[in-house]
Amino acid sequence: MLLRRARQSEALFRDFVRQRFSLELGSAAAKSPPRIEFGDLAFAFPFELARSLRRAPRDIALEIAANFPAPPWMARVEAAGGYVNVFLKRDRFLADLRDSLSASPEPPRGPKIIVEHTNINPNKAAHIGHLRNAVLGDTFGRLLRSRGHSVEIQNYIDDTGVQVADVVVGFRHLRKLSLAQVRAIPEPFDYYCWDLYAKVRDWYRREDSRLEHRRRTLREIEEGEGETSRMAEHVSLRIVNAHLRTMWRVGVRYDVLPRESQILRERFWDEAFDQLKQRKAITHVADGPNRGCWVMRLPGENGQPAEEKIIVRSDGTVTYVGKDIAYQLWKFGLLEKSFRYRVVHRYPDRDEVWMTSSDGASDVEKDFGRGQSVYNVIDVRQSYLQRVVVHGLRSLGHEVPADQSTHFSYEMVALSQKCSQELGIELSEADRARPYVEVSGRKGLGVKADDLVDKLIEKSLQEVADRQPDLTREARLRIATRIAVGALRYFLLKYARNSVIAFDFGEALSFEGETGPYLQYSVVRANNIFRKLRSRRGGAGQREQENRQEDLWEHPERFADLLEDDQIWKLLLQAGRSEGAIEQSFKTLEMSYLAKHAFSLAQIFNIFYHSHHILSQKDSRKQTCYLAVADTARRAMTRSLALLGIEVPERM
């Protein structure tokens, strides 16, 4: 609501300045005044006008304030120093805010936006780093949907890569297990593989010649036949299902899982390779160190020397980037071939996840891919490879798709020194001197996602048991789970993308202060007011209350004096900033902005809650007004939390 008023004000001031001074404003952007006494929207353009008008900014601001014709939703305009400050009409604002919060969400429209996230190698359990990726991508997807875009969430499965091969080598050569025996391994299979993978890496390290097993396994997997290949498929499918369950626990879901094996077997790569050769986007190297390879030439950027990136190795196999280019082309609908799909997983709410599959029914009418823009949620360490992929599209002449390809980058989750100590990780002298310890799947070093979620649930269950002893076990567990997810998601979202999270159990498991449970608690408190109100009042009292509310929405001006209360007004203003926060989050791909906005809203609500006791309020006009304010605030809070993927428990 505030965003709308800000834009309208900007346009009005622009027109006014044009008429009065015959000048075109460069920037008329509205800002938030530092203090509420200064108004609701601040404009600094008199400073800009001062130069051309050769007058003091203060004079200009005064002249504008005195002569500007304020629209009906503006209470007044004041000059303060060189600023022009706008004060909104508060009763009108409350009514408008109420309307915008009551509006039903927009149905998806327009061209499809594809968000690719998670992309965990299907060879071991997911860890906290993967959670950050998934929660960022999922939240971004929610944000896009709330803006009315149609969105497709993809999760790419690298099922023919080195990491899966290594686990297969572990089963066959270290554990000497047959496929049937691997099938018989009990859950949690992803945990079993986590340890096995680290062991295999260690086994290689002790004797280089053992890498030959990996090479052979990799080749057999790519060929797609025989026991090795079937074991690889079993491993990756089972792990993918484990990942889907883990992510479901924290509220993350997917539409489709494209598999790398399909890109190879359905000859997507061959088609992309032909295109690249035809457009001369890649060239065959005759001699030098890259002899026999197909390479892409990358122009030197800002003084950088040009370089060559190998796309096809001298032995004819494709690199990861090569396959990624084919995948990116498919996402934009730039390949003629199409995948076949089958359902790989069904969520508890019966929603389906599809996966590319050669044995999928060819008559499945699923229009996956063909996006208009694509966001790849991948950590910042892969920036270089993402640039290569985009350059690939560009050199094939796909300028628009290249421009519509966005690398949604973010920094890694590392372990704080304290955390790695708690986990009993042995560190070298050099590692101890570092600010944090990098998570390493190869060394089996990290905090597993499910372990963390379990820990969070365990802790919140204890807290709930203390406070809600009357509830059933099931109810307590349901509440504890929501709190755990709230704590985890908020923790992963509150940091800016390019800030390394040094993971610390103390901070992640905290339920106080700037945390998910704080936000949930605020809404629960608001909801309690209305629940108590319903249970206290009989039918007649209920109707009387409703009539008073009706009166407020029909004649908000009758309550205008009560809105002069700055604590109330701060709360309404913050609730009105939601669209602005969404807009800002979208433009900067910064989910932390949205998180901070929601936190700030909850904070202001709690202040209001403390100073305005509603149910004991004797003055019925005041009570009616405060109820309207509380209701508006809880709706705004619930919406913001939903965007963050945080559900509100019925009690806490």
Add this chain to the structure above:
RNA sequence: GCGCCCGUAGCUCAGCUGGACAGAGCAACGGACUUCUAAUCCGUGGGUCGGGGGUUCGAAUCCCUCCGGGCGCGCCA
């Protein structure tokens, strides 16, 4: 060596495209529960915004430079 990112309170971090006295959470200390749940609220202390220069009416924010730290630059992904 080259490129990208970071350096703000004891700790963890905000500070949006430069704007009105630099904020939050945690930690510390002191207060507020017969009240709509204290997972809360109020108060106190704590900062030469890494150093230096520049642009500007105005710089934590933009530019240059130096210092410190992280990451990337594979016929790995």
